[in-house]
Amino acid sequence: MYFFFFKRLLDVFVSLVLLVLLSPLLLIVAILVPLESSGPIFFNQERVGKNLRPITVFKFRTMTNEPHKVGKKPIIGRETGVTKFGYWLRKFKIDELPQLLSVLRGDLSLVGPRPSVREQLNNMTELEKSRYDIRPGLTGLAQVSGNIHLTWKERYKKDLEYISNISFKNDFKILLRTALLLVKGEKYFLDKPLKLNNEN
DSSP states (O other): OIIIIIHHHHHHHHHHHHHHHTHHHHHHHHHHHHHHSSSOSEEEEEEEOGGGOEEEEEEEOOBOSSOOOOOSSOOOSSOTTBOHHHHHHHHTTGGGGGGHHHHHHTSOEEESOOOOOGGGGGGOOTTGGGGGGSOOEEEOTTTTTTGGGSOHHHHHHHHHHHHTTOOHHHHHHHHHHHHHHHHHOSGGGTTOOOOOOOOO
């Protein structure tokens, strides 16, 4: 019942409330991003959504507007190309906040597997691709279990674990840990697995 009805209802309600409450912050960030580095306010990228359909993910731009070589390693800390303001946006996940609009629109859920780039499908098994059977999330079990400090295969395993245990209680636990993550950092939870309640 939760998955088929209340989860979407929760997505709409929470994202709408957060967008209203955070609107002053969003406005300030939108003003400051182009002041430090000329270019667009947002960075957008095509990702894979539910049922493998393409969706566009928006973030506040945290890097300079020059072309950057995209490597296989995640961008961590004050790497070349990351602006001073962008570093803090990344550190506290503020750059991700525009995706609340995607949650409201229905492309994302508050909790679920993070949407990946299409090229990653080439390195996934058919079982791992089942992570796309549900809406991708703004945050997820992998993100509160180490995230960038995990391998992709470890992240996919966490995604599948979540899909097998979707419930309000588990979503609440993941959202709560996401809030703690902003203070503790991602590495803090690397060796602190979150136990999900099996309510299926």
